[in-house]
Amino acid sequence: MQITNQPSERHVLAVVVDNEAGILARIAGMFTARGYNIDSLTVADISEDHQVSRITIVTNGPPPVIDQIHAQLERLVPVHKVTDLTEEGPHVERELALIKVVGTGDKRVEALRLADIFRAKPVDTTTESFIFEITGAPEKIDSFVHLMRELGLVDVGRTGIVGMMRGVVD
Structure with a gap:
């Protein structure tokens, strides 16, 4: 299966992470190291105790690349959950x-x-x-x-x- 022959799709990923120094750099570094593009990136603290943040990433790529991004994000230690809003349904x-x-x-x-x-x-x-x-x-x-x-x-x-x-x- 050749990734380059498949059409690029826009996906919105919601990533819940520990609110710790360097996590955003690690996520951006993962995208950079693999040549993936980030179209939009927002971060916000989502817990009362300021321990958890939500990162919303908009990216583009063929389905296998999006699957790879999802899997690699889930492997990062401070990541609690990755949700592909585009795949999950109405958002x-x-x-x-x-x-x-x-x-x-x-x-x-x-x-x-x-x-x-x-x-x-x-x-x-x-x-x-x-x-x-x-x-x-x-x-x-x-x-x-x-x-x-x-x-x-x-x-x-x-x-x-x-x-x-x-x-x-x-």
């Missing part, structure tokens, strides 16, 4: 972005109108610029950024994707 993905748009006159009015349609909230305003906060699926943010390019986009900051299984899950 929710969200991202947050801050988008700075500079403009006056009609472009300013249009930027505000589009922000309202996309439910983006102005979090900083001057007479010549806005910083909008938008949350949603990555495709929604991509669309908003694309439209803002024509209206004076000057900067974009994105958090990366977080995801969670829908419904009641073990």
Whole structure:
């Protein structure tokens, strides 16, 4: 079976780990050493005692490569659980972005109108610029950024994707 002949698939992996120094570097190093790409990476403390974190990784590859990534992540000692949200079924993905748009006159009015349609909230305003906060699926943010390019986009900051299984899950 040749991996290169299989189509690449996007997968969202939720990795629960001990919150210890160096774990993120070990995971990133595993990806680097094997030539895998990380499209998005987020980390958050998820326990009251700050002992456990959740790392959400978005990556691409043919099914055998995704299986290999999953298996190699599970072998790392401080990893408690690896869940491939893409394989497990219906899940929710969200991202947050801050988008700075500079403009006056009609472009300013249009930027505000589009922000309202996309439910983006102005979090900083001057007479010549806005910083909008938008949350949603990555495709929604991509669309908003694309439209803002024509209206004076000057900067974009994105958090990366977080995801969670829908419904009641073990």
